[in-house]
Amino acid sequence: MELEITARRLAELGNTTRLSIFRYLVKTGFEGAPVGQIQKEIGIPASTLSHHINRLVSVGLIRQVRDSRTLYCIPQFEVLEEVIKFLMSECCAGGKCSSGIFEQTP
Amino acid sequence: MELEITARRLAELGNTTRLSIFRYLVKTGFEGAPVGQIQKEIGIPASTLSHHINRLVSVGLIRQVRDSRTLYCIPQFEVLEEVIKFLMSECCAGGKCSSGIFEQTP
């Protein structure tokens, strides 16, 4: 179950366009950014952008809030954290990582 | 460039079968496991498994070492680390994560 949802989230992040979108949103922080602003940044047709944003929303990596005509996309840091945690579990946490830079504080 | 390769790696991890494979290998640690052992664990046809393993190899998440007839698959923790680092950059490192559990040691 957790593996399934994590795989889906990783898959959604595993596309250049979507990773760019998500990264841009992360850069904008907690307020996120309107779809139109993302479009200016990424430079793809609105329908294509909408499709990719929907996929990110579908796995919870983005939440949307409407302010009149403008639809804000807000990155869900907690969800990203869950993904990172999954990747780290049994790896860094288990002391298997070479560098140790991800050692969790006890 | 970094975004491209990271997206490809995320995409490879973003498949239930491959994530299971990779996770199993991570569990086995630095020695990794033979293809046949993975097959017993995951339970899919050899040709399908071979395909998925190849994809993981293609992005560097797995390295293969042959010992006579047996081909060992070894998880590349450093590569996984790179992926995690990318996801964390401008997020946790920038102090945007809610929990702070990923705060890097200064």
Add this chain to the structure above:
DNA sequence: ATTATATTTCTAAAATTATCGAAATATAAA
């Protein structure tokens, strides 16, 4: 040499994803 084991390559079908123009919807401004 023959047989057994481990794994891959080939091939082909089914499923999913990506792309984008055109039309539709929703909300606000004139």
Add this chain to the structure above:
DNA sequence: TTTATATTTCGATAATTTTAGAAATATAAT
């Protein structure tokens, strides 16, 4: 109420991925 802005839905096509049986290869054991 007409027009403009912001974004989505529809529909269709191209591209990629997934799946797996059958045949091939590679290496070792008998």
